[in-house]
Amino acid sequence: MIWKIGGSICPTCGGPGRESPRHPGALCQKCQAIVVDSAGNPAILANESFSGGLKVTVGGKTIKSMEAEGLPLYTNGIECRAKSYRFGGVVVQPLQVWQALADRRGCP
Ligand SMILES: [Zn+2]
Structure with missing residues (x-):
């Protein structure tokens, strides 16, 4: 990767x-559109409301907020996490990139 x-x-x-x-590991639109969960179910990523928040619909279930941001997602076999963007929208980056960015900023 x-x-x-x-x-x-x-x-x-x-x-x-x-x-x-700000999100140097953000997936391109094509890759963001094909994310799946650990069982291989296609995941649909959206905002909870106009003010933001993450909502993931996968396998007939809708997961929200912190739980959605912690959900392991995969694209081309690479583990990713999605987060809501602060002005609306959703950004998906490989877990490794989120961790590298957190380390660099000195926060967990
Ligand atoms: Zn891509």
Whole structure:
């Protein structure tokens, strides 16, 4: 898996990335559209409301908020986590990238 500061590469397919300095490991739209849960069920990612929050619909169930943000998701076999973006929208990054960013900022 490759990701770059500045987000020029999508870490799960190696194609063009989202160019987001804040989320350098953000999956491209194509990869974000094909995320699955650990059982291989397609996961639909959305905001809980207009003010944000994450909602994941998978296997006929809807999971929200913190639980949704902790749900293991996979794209091309790479484990990812989704989070709601602060102005609405959803960002998906490989777990490894979230962890690397958290370490760099010195917070858990
Ligand atoms: Zn991609």
